[in-house]
Amino acid sequence: MFARSFGGTTLGVDGLIIAVEVDSAAGLPAFDIVGLPDTSVRESKERVRTAIRNAGIQLRQEKVTINLAPAGIRKDSPGLDLPIAMGLLAAYGVLPVDCLQKSFFAAELSLEGECRPVRGILPMVIAARKEGLTSVFVARGNANEALLVEGIQVYILDHLRQAVAFFNGQEALQPAVPDEGEEDSPLLEDFADVQGQFQAKRALEIAAAGGHNLLMVGVPGSGKTMLARRLSSILPRLTREEALEVTKIYSIAGLLPQGGGLVRQRPFRSPHHTTSMVAMIGGGSVPRPGEVTLAHHGVLFLDELPEFSKATLEVLRQPLEDRAVTISRVHASLTFPSSMILVCAMNPCPCGYYGDEEGGRTCECSPGEIRRYTRRISGPLLDRIDIHIRVPRVKYQELSSTKKAESSASIRSRVEAARAKQTARLHSYGIFCNAQMNHAILKRTCFLTQDAQQLLEMAFRRMNLSARSYDRIIKVGRTIADLDDAKNIEAKHIAEAVQLRNDVGLSVE
Structure with missing residues (x-):
């Protein structure tokens, strides 16, 4: 089955939306990531598979191909762990395929399935809003940064299980709310x-x-x-x-x-x-x-x-x-x-x-x-x-x-x-x-x-x-x-x- 999710990386001082295309089919078991991934992204296949297993989800042994588009730009963000995991779960039928089309995901996954913050969230969320995506799912440590962008809903994920339960309608997640504006800190050098x-x-x-x-x-x-x-x-x-x-x-x-x-x-x-x-x-x-x-x-x-x-x-x-x-x-x-x-x-x-x-x-x-x-x-x-x-x-x-x-x-x-x-x-x-x-x-x-x-x-x-x-x-x-x-x-x-x-x-x- 084919599924698509959306993640991001940075290019200069701007964000770039990455379409994570996942295809799962019968054949000799394999897990390939193409589309110019760097070392941290290539290694994500081990983190993602282990995180999914430790989240209590068992996947069949199939031939999996993941393409990171656009393919001509090198991807170097560990924040692609979460969109790869979500696309993989949708391709296996664990999640509805059409539920990911308006959502943006960015977080590094631990082997236990916990969501960790990554750098570059603000430019990525700005790019997501420009692409017409309406929801953003990030780790708790990135929430305040993502909330700086107006006109898009931000959801906080502590664990991969939360995202699975939310998209399957088993658990409700409330959009995060910005903190009240802080006053300028006092001048230390006067x-x-x-x-x-x-x-x-x-x-x-x-x-x-x-x-x-x-x-x-x-x-x-x-x-x-x-x-x-x-x-x-x-x-x-x-x-x-x-x-x-x-x-x-x-x-x-x-x-x-x-x-x-x-x-x-x-x-x-x-x-x-x-x-x-x-x-x-x-x-x-x-x-x-x-x-x-x-x-x-x-x-x-x-x-x-x-x-x-x-x-x-x-x-x-x-x-x-x-x-x-x-x-x-x-x-x-x-x-x-x-x-x-x-x-x-x-x-x-x-x-x-x-x-x-x-x-x-x-x-x-x-x-x-x-x-x-x-x-x-x-x-x-x-x-x-x-x-x-x-x-x-x-x-x-x-x-x-x-x-x-x-x-x-x-x-x-x-x-x-x-x-x-x-x-x-x-x-x-x-x-x-x-x-x-x-x-x-x-x-x-x-x-x-x-x-x-x-x-x-x-x-x-x-x-x-x-x-x-x-x-x-x-x-x-x-x-x-x-x-x-x-x-x-x-x-x-x-x-x-x-x-x-x-x-x-x-x-x-």
Whole structure:
């Protein structure tokens, strides 16, 4: 007898519905799975047969052929255990054949028949809804994730026996109900904890308001890492669409907590400097998201920037420009989103104390060593970082001050107001912040006063700026104007943007 059920796998950051076609016929006993299954799916035949037997169901010895369609795409999800089991039971007549046509199944089966959660449920359920399926059957640990998709009924399965009893009309299952909405968790990293560093905090506010990349150069212990970790706390709150995108990525990567639902905080990723190129950009035989994608709609922080390998740093150039990563393999070419703010931190020299007049430490590095150290960062990569600032040593008076610094909530209110202006100005172009503007959009939306044009021309000639640097100064100037609630970009906005572009003295040419 022939039967069909529906399961799923992931392809990039999207779900793909798999039609599990099962044929059971008289002949020499066999159990074959075709349709490009990987090792975990090929091994499912042993898990499924044992789970069915331990659920108290005895099957005849027949020739069984299972096809996973579409056959041209490799399947790598253990979540296909449950749809294979349901299709097999329907083919043997244990279940009505037509009862599975509008249902989606996704769970790994234990040898005892228990249903276990799998990763990638959210994109799979979204794909199931698009295919017109009306019911979803998942393990308890995936229920909150599946319930994020509206317009489809979600049922929780703890054991294979429940599914058999439900489709045979022997047991009732009630659709799962979403939990009441959770409030945003309190900010653990707050700018109120940062004493001093007013210029650095101003630069981070501008970076957050316009989505600009930022480089901090300073001596050890000046607070670079502390500042970077608080950038997420002043970024605008995630919209539901952004939160769903982030949740899909983390679901596919297997980084959602057990029973977790919607991701509500912007991501903050801080990979170690030994991170490989593939881990940074994504890849593998079956491409998985890398750090640039895990930081989507959030912050990617690279501490000790010159210590990263040159290859790892250079692969960042394309995602910084295009805000997406395309990975090509034999079986598919997949695109992963990477719209994030890059924040980098580094010392001014190998020993870390070059220019530290206030600290009383003498730099022991030769000019040649300093040049070799700073040249580990290529000009093209440095050119894609909008803001370069020097973070000085914190003075004792600032550290010992009892005056409370400005909180992240206060800064975030200004950032959100500036982002609202940008969204209103740029929504027709399909972007939402100044850093995403290309040259054509910049020409249509950014207007400089006469004084600002003259100042920018003088800076362009004296600093030998590139065309990219010219655009990025205007973008930063537009963000500063938005924070000032100014209609046009004025000379003072350009002056601050130029200073933020050249504050550390590293060449971008």
